[in-house]
Amino acid sequence: MELINESRRLLRRSADREPLLKNISCCMVSIPPPPAPPPPTFLPKLLVCLAMQQLSLKAKESVGTTIENAPHLSLIEDIYRWLISTFLLWFILAIYFNNIIPNSNGVRKSIFYFLSPSYWTGKDGNKVIEGGLCSCSGLIPPLDDATPNDKDVLTEENAVKQQAANGEIGINVVVQIHGLTKTYKGTNKIRCCKCNRSSPYHAVKGIWVNLAKDQLFCLLGPNGAGKTTLINCLTGITPVTGGDALIYGYSVRSSVGMSNIRRMIGVCPQFDILWDELSALEHLHLFASIKGLPPSTIKYVAEKSLADVKLIAAARIRSGSYSGGMKRRLSVAIALIGDPKLVFLDEPTAGMDPITRRHVWDIIEDAKRGRAIVLTTHSTEEADILSDRIAIMAKGQLWCIGTSIRLKSRFGTGYVANISFLSNTGGQTHNVYGNTPVYNPDLELVKQFFKDRLNVEPKEEKETFLTFTIPYNKEKLLANFFVELQDREKEFGILDIQLGLTTLEEVFLKMAKLAELDSSSTEEDLVTADLSPRFRIQVPKLARFVGIPGTESSEYPRGLMAEVFWGEDDTGKLYVCGHKPVTGVPRSAIVIENDEPSHRGLSDVPVGYLIDPRRR
Numbered sequence: 001m002e003l004i005n006e007s008r009r010l011l012r013r014s015a016d017r018e019p020l021l022k023n024i025s026c027c028m029v030s031i032p033p034p035p036a037p038p039p040p041t042f043l044p045k046l047l048v049c050l051a052m053q054q055l056s057l058k059a060k061e062s063v064g065t066t067i068e069n070a071p072h073l074s075l076i077e078d079i080y081r082w083l084i085s086t087f088l089l090w091f092i093l094a095i096y097f098n099n100i101i102p103n104s105n106g107v108r109k110s111i112f113y114f115l116s117p118s119y120w121t122g123k124d125g126n127k128v129i130e131g132g133l134c135s136c137s138g139l140i141p142p143l144d145d146a147t148p149n150d151k152d153v154l155t156e157e158n159a160v161k162q163q164a165a166n167g168e169i170g171i172n173v174v175v176q177i178h179g180l181t182k183t184y185k186g187t188n189k190i191r192c193c194k195c196n197r198s199s200p201y202h203a204v205k206g207i208w209v210n211l212a213k214d215q216l217f218c219l220l221g222p223n224g225a226g227k228t229t230l231i232n233c234l235t236g237i238t239p240v241t242g243g244d245a246l247i248y249g250y251s252v253r254s255s256v257g258m259s260n261i262r263r264m265i266g267v268c269p270q271f272d273i274l275w276d277e278l279s280a281l282e283h284l285h286l287f288a289s290i291k292g293l294p295p296s297t298i299k300y301v302a303e304k305s306l307a308d309v310k311l312i313a314a315a316r317i318r319s320g321s322y323s324g325g326m327k328r329r330l331s332v333a334i335a336l337i338g339d340p341k342l343v344f345l346d347e348p349t350a351g352m353d354p355i356t357r358r359h360v361w362d363i364i365e366d367a368k369r370g371r372a373i374v375l376t377t378h379s380t381e382e383a384d385i386l387s388d389r390i391a392i393m394a395k396g397q398l399w400c401i402g403t404s405i406r407l408k409s410r411f412g413t414g415y416v417a418n419i420s421f422l423s424n425t426g427g428q429t430h431n432v433y434g435n436t437p438v439y440n441p442d443l444e445l446v447k448q449f450f451k452d453r454l455n456v457e458p459k460e461e462k463e464t465f466l467t468f469t470i471p472y473n474k475e476k477l478l479a480n481f482f483v484e485l486q487d488r489e490k491e492f493g494i495l496d497i498q499l500g501l502t503t504l505e506e507v508f509l510k511m512a513k514l515a516e517l518d519s520s521s522t523e524e525d526l527v528t529a530d531l532s533p534r535f536r537i538q539v540p541k542l543a544r545f546v547g548i549p550g551t552e553s554s555e556y557p558r559g560l561m562a563e564v565f566w567g568e569d570d571t572g573k574l575y576v577c578g579h580k581p582v583t584g585v586p587r588s589a590i591v592i593e594n595d596e597p598s599h600r601g602l603s604d605v606p607v608g609y610l611i612d613p614r615r616r
């Protein structure tokens, strides 16, 4: 308004009118002769203001003229033409920038993507790329072609490779993953005239696996194993860097394939993607419409889905006010709506109470029919109950694959026998259900019985129970052993005997440990530092006082040492950022660790040893 008032004031001054008109005619086409509009500012909002102003001014002047002769109408037409053209310009720019600016997953199209014919034809080749606009991506180091450590993973890999070589996909196979690799590029970002480089990270390292129809395939793994990355690659959220995956025969590497895949899949992402302002019912209506359900069925389908996930009572409440568990249930309902042929559930029951979780398990169990489900979870119980096949993933690789029983029998420590005893309080023996005096529990006798017959010691021992782990090689003895144990129940004061396989959790922990050991054997735990022009050594990470090997002399019989200081670079890597002057190791100092350099160092640079100069 200030601008309009200012322009009015200017217009009143006839001396200023001439140059102002010139200005206007430069910037706005076909503007009729005076009275001229105020100076253009190129803002569409202002164009509307101008139009309104002109309309009110001219409406007064046009009193008594016919509508055709009204002089202000052509001006308003021009202004609207400008509005439409600027709208189109902004709209096209919005689409362009939306495509070239990286999304939350760092994925974008190339700057000249619109020049590629594939963009317009929809044929293959219209690929997305990763990285920021102002960052130069580093080179991706090649991934070593590692052979799986586990024989079942290797068998699966060979079977898929064989099928891929013959170009065949089994009748029941829904997803065929061909050596899928995902490497997050290290980027060089320029910040404050400084170039920060982050190193590339192999999140998924060449996975070969077939996923079948009517089955739930579970990916178990510790944090950062690469489960979500694998799902993101299969759902097209993030582009793969190597290998491929065929979903119902369509490749995830092709944009056409991906658009066909998207029509067949349902996804429950790890983090709920919901609109706070919409209710559960509105969400389901929206997704049902997007998935192309006939409008006449949408209401019924949406209400049924809500009933399945027990959200009927909250159907019309805005999702912004839902609890975490309610949001997860809504996300599960969204993933299953529209009868998708393949469903990805990324930690679907995270944050749910045990009752709701069990209810969602029933829904997932029912949903298996006629489709394949890929589930990631941290709950071994959930994996055990729901899965037809389980793969344990760590450090981007599969460490084992198979049914729950197969994994337990291959990687579990054996059978677990839990023997519960009657409680023995205050010299009186009681049945746990009442006060009826019963036989005295004799834990020692039972321990001896296990020792004599199976040669096993209790793994856990409490006043009222004993737990034994029985190795698989004793399997043949078990039938007679437990018959005898049951016969002597009263003599031993046993209340209950339970025999089971080792838990999936044990298998999970074992695999996670194996992966950890494997990576720590290859990861660097030494940092090279120059303690002076003379002394270049490898310093154990976070060491404070470091002895310099080979510096013993008559002056310093225990050699030289330095106190070092640590810093972290922008990528989180530790480096020696400083040190105190090199001095002799005090006589009283204690050497904490002095591994042979050949065991720890990978180069010719000697490895410093840890010392504590203050301890005596």
Ligand SMILES: Nc1ncnc2c1ncn2[C@@H]1O[C@H](COP(=O)(O)OP(=O)(O)OP(=O)(O)O)[C@@H](O)[C@H]1O
Residues within 6 Å of the ligand: 105, 106, 184, 201, 203, 221, 222, 223, 224, 225, 226, 227, 228, 229, 230, 270
């Ligand atoms: N956009 C990204 N850029 C760089 N590294 C990433 C990116 N996304 C994930 N990573 C890294 O890839 C690895 C695998 O991450 P991912 O989220 O797939 O693990 P996850 O198994 O799903 O873990 P969680 O169980 O915690 O969800 C992690 O080390 C993570 O830091």
